[in-house]
Amino acid sequence: xxxxxxxxxxxxxxxxxxxxxxxxxxxxxxxxxxxxxxxxxxxxxxxxxxxxxxxxxxxxxxxxxxxxxxxxxxxxxxxxxxxxxxxxxxxxxxxxxxxxxxxxxxxxxxxxxxxxxxxxxxxxxxxxxxxxxxxxxxxxxxxxxxxxxxxxxxxxxx
Amino acid sequence: xxxxxxxxxxxxxxxxxxxxxxxxxxxxxxxxxxxxxxxxxxxxxxxxxxxxxxxxxxxxxxxxxxxxxxxxxxxxxxxxxxxxxxxxxxxxxxxxxxxxxxxxxxxxxxxxxxxxxxxxxxxxxxxxxxxxxxxxxxxxxxxxxxxxxxxxxxxxxx
Amino acid sequence: xxxxxxxxxxxxxxxxxxxxxxxxxxxxxxxxxxxxxxxxxxxxxxxxxxxxxxxxxxxxxxxxxxxxxxxxxxxxxxxxxxxxxxxxxxxxxxxxxxxxxxxxxxxxxxxxxxxxxxxxxxxxxxxxxxxxxxxxxxxxxxxxxxxxxxxxxxxxxx
Amino acid sequence: xxxxxxxxxxxxxxxxxxxxxxxxxxxxxxxxxxxxxxxxxxxxxxxxxxxxxxxxxxxxxxxxxxxxxxxxxxxxxxxxxxxxxxxxxxxxxxxxxxxxxxxxxxxxxxxxxxxxxxxxxxxxxxxxxxxxxxxxxxxxxxxxxxxxxxxxxxxxxx
Numbered sequence: 001x002x003x004x005x006x007x008x009x010x011x012x013x014x015x016x017x018x019x020x021x022x023x024x025x026x027x028x029x030x031x032x033x034x035x036x037x038x039x040x041x042x043x044x045x046x047x048x049x050x051x052x053x054x055x056x057x058x059x060x061x062x063x064x065x066x067x068x069x070x071x072x073x074x075x076x077x078x079x080x081x082x083x084x085x086x087x088x089x090x091x092x093x094x095x096x097x098x099x100x101x102x103x104x105x106x107x108x109x110x111x112x113x114x115x116x117x118x119x120x121x122x123x124x125x126x127x128x129x130x131x132x133x134x135x136x137x138x139x140x141x142x143x144x145x146x147x148x149x150x151x152x153x154x155x156x157x158x
Numbered sequence: 159x160x161x162x163x164x165x166x167x168x169x170x171x172x173x174x175x176x177x178x179x180x181x182x183x184x185x186x187x188x189x190x191x192x193x194x195x196x197x198x199x200x201x202x203x204x205x206x207x208x209x210x211x212x213x214x215x216x217x218x219x220x221x222x223x224x225x226x227x228x229x230x231x232x233x234x235x236x237x238x239x240x241x242x243x244x245x246x247x248x249x250x251x252x253x254x255x256x257x258x259x260x261x262x263x264x265x266x267x268x269x270x271x272x273x274x275x276x277x278x279x280x281x282x283x284x285x286x287x288x289x290x291x292x293x294x295x296x297x298x299x300x301x302x303x304x305x306x307x308x309x310x311x312x313x314x315x316x
Numbered sequence: 317x318x319x320x321x322x323x324x325x326x327x328x329x330x331x332x333x334x335x336x337x338x339x340x341x342x343x344x345x346x347x348x349x350x351x352x353x354x355x356x357x358x359x360x361x362x363x364x365x366x367x368x369x370x371x372x373x374x375x376x377x378x379x380x381x382x383x384x385x386x387x388x389x390x391x392x393x394x395x396x397x398x399x400x401x402x403x404x405x406x407x408x409x410x411x412x413x414x415x416x417x418x419x420x421x422x423x424x425x426x427x428x429x430x431x432x433x434x435x436x437x438x439x440x441x442x443x444x445x446x447x448x449x450x451x452x453x454x455x456x457x458x459x460x461x462x463x464x465x466x467x468x469x470x471x472x473x474x
Numbered sequence: 475x476x477x478x479x480x481x482x483x484x485x486x487x488x489x490x491x492x493x494x495x496x497x498x499x500x501x502x503x504x505x506x507x508x509x510x511x512x513x514x515x516x517x518x519x520x521x522x523x524x525x526x527x528x529x530x531x532x533x534x535x536x537x538x539x540x541x542x543x544x545x546x547x548x549x550x551x552x553x554x555x556x557x558x559x560x561x562x563x564x565x566x567x568x569x570x571x572x573x574x575x576x577x578x579x580x581x582x583x584x585x586x587x588x589x590x591x592x593x594x595x596x597x598x599x600x601x602x603x604x605x606x607x608x609x610x611x612x613x614x615x616x617x618x619x620x621x622x623x624x625x626x627x628x629x630x631x632x
Contacts, residue, residue, distance in 0.1 A: 004322050009325065012351055012490065013498065017550065019491040023221045024189060027182035028246065028329050035328055049238050062228075067316050069223040076491065105312045124316065167483065172327065173504050175335040177391065182329060186487050193486055198563055234333065339537045340505060343498035379497045381543040381632050386536075440632065472537050474598065 002149055005105075006033040006082035022072035027066065030099055030121055033083035059136060061125040064094065068121040069156050079104030087146055088153040093135040094126045095146065098154040098156070120154045160307055163263075164191040165238035179232035182189065188257055188279055191241035217294060219283040222252065226279040227314050239261030239276070245304055246311040252284045252295040253304065256312040278312045317463055319382035322349040336355040339363030343382065346437055348416055349399035359472055375452055377441040380410065383409035384437040385472050397434070404469040409451040410442045411462065436470045476623055479579075480507040481554035501540065504573055504595055507557035513627050533610055535599040538568065540591035542595035553578030555592070562627040567592055567609040568600045569620065572628040594628045 014025035021029075074081070082105045088098030100117040129136045138146070172183035179187075232239070239262045246256030258275040286295045296304070330341035337345075390397070398421045404414030437457040445452045454462070488499035489579040497504075516567045548555070556579045562572030612620070 009348070011348055013347065013492040015488040015498055016486065017491065017493040022487055023224065024487060027185055028327060031182060031329065032325070032327055037300050058237035062231075065225070065227040065314075066181065067223070067225045070221055071345060073220075156223075166508070169502060171338055171340060171505065172398065173333040175331040175333065177333040180329055186485060189487065190483070190485055313522055338541065340498050340501035343501055347498060378547075379544055381630075382497065383539070383541045383542070385539040389536075472539075 001083050003086040003151055004037040004070065004149060006036045006083050006085065008032045008036075008083055008147040010077050011078065011081040015076055019075065019093045023068075023070065026068065026070070026074070026101065026119060027121075029081060029083065029101065030066075030068075030085075030123065033085055033094075033099065034097055034123065036084055039154050041147050051095045058098065058116070058125055058130050060130050062128055064124040064126045066123045067156065068119055069158060071116070077104060087149050088122060088151065090138070090146060090150060092137050093128075094124055095138070096153070097125065098152065099123075120156065121152060122156075138140075147151075161242050161244040161309055162195040164241045164243065164306065165192075166190045166241055167238040168232065168235050170234065173234055174229075177233065178256070181228065184228070184232070184259065184277060185226065185257065185279075186244075187239060187241065188226075188281065191243055191257065192255055192258045192281065195243055197298050200256045201296045204252050216288050217285055218288050220286055222282040224279065224281045225314065226277060227316060228273075230276050232259075235262060239286075244309040246280060246309065248296070248301070248304060248308060251286075252282055253296070253297050254311070255281045255283065256309075257281075258312065276313065280312060280314075319402040319467055320353040320398050320465060321331065322352045322399045324352075324399055325396040326390065326414075328392065331392055332346050334389075335391065339384075339386065342417065342435060343384065343437075345381075345399065345417065346384075346398060346439065348403075349415065350413055353401055361469055365466060368435045370474055374446050376446050378444055380440040380442045382437065382439045383472065384435055384474060386435050388430070388432045388434050392431070402415065402467040403465050404438060404461060405461070406454070406466060407412070409444075409453050411454070413415065413439045413468070414439065414467075415439075416470065420421075423443055435464065438470060476509040477558050477560040477625055478623060480510045480557045480559065482506045482507065482557055484548065484551050485604050486550065489550055492547075493549065497542075497544065500544070500548070500575065500593060501542065501595075503555060503557065503575065504540075504542075504597065507559055508539075508571055508597065511559055518519055532604050534604050536602055538598040538600045539596045540595065541630065543632060544593050544594060545590070545595075546592050548575075551578060560625040562596060562623060562625065564612070564617070565622060567602075567611050568598055569612070569626070571597045571599065572591045572625075573597075576629065579600040594630065596628060596630075 006031045010021055011025075012028070014021045028115040029089070082102040082147040084100045084102060085097055087095050099119075099121045101119040102115050102117055102122070104117075126135050127138055129132060167180055167182075168187070172179045172186070173182040188245055197308045213291045240260040242258045242260060243255055247254040249284050257277075259277040259279070261274055263273075263309050286292060292313050322428050323346045325365055326337055326345070327341075329342070332338040334386045374458075398418040400416045400418060401413055403411050407411040415437045417435040419432055421431075421440070442451050444450060482503045484495055484503070488495045488502070490496040532617040556576040558574045559571055559575060561569050563570040573593075573595045575595070576589050576591055579589075600603075600609050601612055602608060
């Protein structure tokens with residue numbers, strides 16, 4: 001039901017020679033949003049330790065695939081991008097994080113009607129056993145928490 | 159019919175804290191392969207100036223979308239990755255570059271049977287008018303050249 | 317007299333395979349601090365348009381040299397780094413931005429006595445004519461503003 | 475007596491919005507040259523395992539400081555940069571790697587007289603005990619090898 005919203009500053013070094021955020025750099029922006037959401041958004045209130053896991057944890061997630069649709073070029077911005085993200089699909093051992101990358105939310109001009117996304121994207125994460133690398137089922141307690149952050153899959157055009 | 163093969167060195171800074179090539183950094187590797195192919199591979203023999211175009215050219219390409227499937231983690235490698243790329247689909251104003259990211263080709267051990275891809279990917283490029291940003295049709299002379307570099311679309315699992 | 321303090325989030329992709337912020341990535345952190353300071357710190361109150369200048373402006377700055385001393389490894393941090401920066405030297409056509417990279421300021425544990433810098437650094441910027449690339453003198457009005465942000469040069473050990 | 479020469483390709487993502495190689499990205503280029511030299515240059519002929527060491531080794535090097543002087547802007551180049559590097563100073567537990575970043579060596583136009591460096595730089599590395607992090611003396615056998623790669627310190631202007 002709930003989406004998480006994370007602010008991610010664009011860096012000067014994210015720009016390409018055309019003055020727009022580079023295509024690969026935007027994946028780094030999604031990564032920052034994803035890590036921040038699991039830490040600060042979901043993590044602060046809920047037992048999502050599985051996704052905060054470092055090298056020593058018994059389970060961690062690996063990225064299986066990504067898909068991104070670039071809708072408008074992103075210029076250098078003084079204010080951070082807003083990344084809205086949620087769980088668009090959940091399987092037995094995997095989940096899809098879906099994203100909308102939005103203009104900075106600050107300022108009067110940015111009313112809802114004008115805030116078309118710069119990009120939409122999805123990342124498929126697989127939960128694996130840290131020792132063997134084999135996929136493992138999402139534990140029920142974690143699934144229950146994540147269920148609260150599910151929403152409709154993002155609509156790709158392509 | 160023909161695929162182009164490009165060597166792209168992995169950088170130490172492409173590695174994440176787990177010692178593997180970062181998910182977004184691999185998109186940068188694809189970008190290097192794509193630019194190099196259009197310059198050195200296709201570009202050296204054929205009139206592909208449209209894709210080599212800088213800010214002053216009348217047409218250039220923009221990235222509309224990307225999809226990538228990570229199959230195995232990539233460690234730090236002394237030898238460059240080999241990226242095999244080709245045109246997997248061509249539309250009226252767009253083309254899809256498809257890729258296989260392969261282990262370094264040097265050495266006896268790397269016979270064909272063992273060279274499973276680290277990742278497969280596709281990038282959709284749209285040809286646009288530099289002044290207006292509007293999609294423009296691929297000119298027949300360019301289409302004819304690109305036709306020689308088409309092959310079957312890469313097989314995604316997901 | 318005054319130093320400017322800027323928060324810069326560390327990104328996951330700034331980490332190297334040892335789990336510490338990469339040496340070159342820290343220069344990107346300094347760059348973010350520098351741009352942010354000239355925009356948001358000095359720029360919001362003062363006529364520093366010269367340093368905010370884009371490709372069309374008549375003067376801009378180029379980086380002539382940099383020096384950085386790494387004192388402690390920087391781990392992945394949930395809270396942003398604090399970069400304290402000021403003008404450590406000003407010449408006729410150049411200025412030196414000096415920096416201390418500090419741990420996040422939030423939290424009780426971070427009292428002044430414990431906040432030893434992770435790194436100290438200096439960047440020499442030269443003011444150049446945008447058309448010719450030749451160094452040009454800092455205009456008096458700009459010099460007057462910048463004077464307020466000068467302080468003692470940072471103390472390098474090496 | 476001997477300098478090592480390493481080819482490092484510039485990436486499209488190394489360029490900033492002005493179309494030149496970003497100041498921090500050039501440190502990444504130096505890093506690639508340094509790692510490659512210790513691996514492929516010195517490493518292939520000599521017992522320099524100490525510098526090739528991964529997390530499990532008993533000694534490794536940490537970067538204590540860096541200094542770089544940017545002399546000319548570096549555009550996007552089809553051919554790799556040539557980085558010439560050598561040991562400019564050696565202490566009891568530390569060494570300084572010095573560098574000249576040169577235009578691509580290929581082609582008739584690039585005769586010696588015209589190949590002014592884009593940048594010169596120095597990196598101070600300290601040899602430390604992997605377990606304690608304390609500086610440790612360079613072993614005599616390693617010192618003897620490294621001695622062969624020493625040369626005059628690079629001449630900074632600033």
